[in-house]
Amino acid sequence: MSHHLVEVRDLHFTYPDGTDVLKGVSFRITHGESVALVGANGAGKSTLLLHLNGYLTPTRGEVRIGDAPLTRATVVSARRAVGMVFQDPDDQLFMPTVFEDVAFGPLNAGLPPNEIEHRVVSALERVGMSHLRNRPPYKLSAGEKRAVAIATVLAMSPDVLVMDEPSAHLDPRGRRRLIELLASFKHTKIIATHDLEFVVELCSRVIVLDDGKVMAEGPTVELLNDEALMLAHGLERPHSLRHLHPH
Amino acid sequence: MDELGRLDTPVHRLDARAKVITTLIFIVVVMSFPRYEVSALMPFFLYPFTLLALGRIPFGYIFRKILIAVPFALVIGMFNPLLDRQTIASVGAWSISGGWLSFASIMLRFFLTVSAALALIACTGIHRLGAGLERMCVxxxxxxxxxxxxxxxxxxxxxxxxxxxxxxxxxxxxxxxxxxxxxxxxxxxxxxxxxxxxxxxxxxxxRGFSTVGGSASGGNGEIRVLCQTSFRWTDWAFIGGWTAFFAVARIWNLANALGRMVAGGGS
Incomplete structure (x- = not known):
């Protein structure tokens, strides 16, 4: 059974305080695709992402991971299939050392010690952070924290990577490294961001979210080039698409 | 504290359970002394100091941590000197009231127990400690x-x-x-x-952590650690040796005995 498929059907969500955040979102993301979820602040991106691993339960509609709907019964396998990288790495790194942090997921999955060791080492190698294995996570730089946070998710060998604002707080070099790293992954990727240059480089498809609804969906260059659409939803046409020749 | 918990010394290698049990016995014994006891408590400092020294934990660091908790002990003990003014002992021209003596005893016990608890955490690491407690059926x-x-x-x-x-x-x-x-x-x-x-x-x-029991992943809120230690003879020796020492120090006042020995040798 392939888990690489993510489908959202007519998703509605209302917070307990009565705020309607999602008002009927539908999309389908297939194997190996790299899709950007763009929209202004408060458009509902983060809330939508929290549905993808069952942390929030929809008020109406459903989420399907692979071939099965996300329910209480399937939530464990769905969480293993969908790796979440949160907006703030400080929330994600909570163990005393980088090694233990990356090992947290595999440990919870009940893997044998040598398999855990192997997974941690290869996940850290993958993101180029092996030299930090014994350091406490809170002493790392923002770029290192981001890379380690990604390693913690890779160690669980997910089929789908979901990221919330991965390029936030990174310096240009850190951002460049992140782009190269993500481009090298074969996973299905869902990236919520308003860094549109980042989207141009990494994603083939874009979903524009505003006011809890999907406003537009289509190929990256086509959609982001639509100045009227971008401005209407609190975004702007990326600089790199404006000038086709570099200057 | 986290970094100290990861050091690799003979004390760190001991099973968490052995250290928990010994520390519990230590606290019970320290608390069991009568309330005016001061000198007999002194030998008990050997336990936290040994843990810290063998565990290569800096004393100053632990001492600062203890100071944070001092106000609590002060509040508990501070009325004793005011309420209990009966003279119990005298040192030269100074007479010492029972209140001051019991106050000193409270502070001593506070330092002993808190330093032992902190030494336990510093020499074990909070995660291994948690896993150890869980295996002790807590x-x-x-x-x-x-x-x-x-x-x-x-x-x-x-x-x-x-x-x-x-x-x-x-x-x-x-x-x-x-x-x-x-x-x-x-x-x-x-x-x-x-x-x-x-x-x-x-x-x-x-990442698979769940506090709801019986999930398919097995990650039912169990605290999992990488280097799970097992009970070896050194752990038994650790418990046995210290318990024997506590028993001896509880029954005989070692500080007085040492004092008499030194005084006796001198004359």
Whole structure:
């Protein structure tokens, strides 16, 4: 059974305080695709992402991971299939050392010690952070924290990577490294961001979210080039698409 | 504290359970002394000091941690000298009332037990300690509470430090805070820590942590650690040796005996 498929059907969500955040979102993301979820602040991106691993339960509609709907019964396998990288790495790194942090997921999955060791080492190698294995996570730089946070998710060998604002707080070099790293992954990727240059480089498809609804969906260059659409939803046409020749 | 817990020394290699049991026996024995006892408590400092020394934990660091908790012990003991003025002993021209003696005894016991508890955490690491407790059949709810308490302490302190900084930047000099501002500050700190705790928990859950029993993954709130130690003969020796020492020190006043020996040898 392939888990690489993510489908959202007519998703509605209302917070307990009565705020309607999602008002009927539908999309389908297939194997190996790299899709950007763009929209202004408060458009509902983060809330939508929290549905993808069952942390929030929809008020109406459903989420399907692979071939099965996300329910209480399937939530464990769905969480293993969908790796979440949160907006703030400080929330994600909570163990005393980088090694233990990356090992947290595999440990919870009940893997044998040598398999855990192997997974941690290869996940850290993958993101180029092996030299930090014994350091406490809170002493790392923002770029290192981001890379380690990604390693913690890779160690669980997910089929789908979901990221919330991965390029936030990174310096240009850190951002460049992140782009190269993500481009090298074969996973299905869902990236919520308003860094549109980042989207141009990494994603083939874009979903524009505003006011809890999907406003537009289509190929990256086509959609982001639509100045009227971008401005209407609190975004702007990326600089790199404006000038086709570099200057 | 986390970094100390990861050191690799003979004391760190001991099983967490052995250290927990020994420390518990230690605390019970220290607490069992009559209330005016001072000198007989002295030999008990050997236990925390040995743990710290063998575990290569800096004394100054632990001492500063103990000082944080001193006010609590002071509050408990401070009325003794006022209420209990009967003279019990005298040193030269000084007469010592029972109140002061019991106050000294309380402070000593405080230093002993708190230093032993801190030494235990520093020589074990909170996660191994949690796993050890769990294997000693301590209910999982308590162990998870302990671990979260420890983890979120830093989260709250972090939020607090950030709020204080932003407040100081806008409060034009070191003027003392109005009570109303303090109220709002504490309220915000609470709400922000709640939010942050929620996000940390969310991150744990998405990596397979679950406190609901019987899930298919087996990750039912169990605290899992990488280097699980097993009980070896050294662990038994650790418990046995220290318990024997505690028993001897409880029955005979070793400090007095040592004093007599030195005095006897001198004359």
């Amino acid at each position: 209910p999982q709810v308590f162990v998870v509470q302990l671990l979260f308490l420890y983890r979120y302490l830093f989260v709250v302190a972090d939020e607090g430090a950030r709020m204080m900084r932003s407040m100081e930047l806008r409060s034009a000099g070191p003027r003392s805070l109005r009570l109303r501002v303090y109220g709002s500050l504490v309220g915000h700190l609470f709400l922000r820590s709640m939010d942050r705790a929620d996000r940390v928990y969310r991150a744990m859950v998405s």
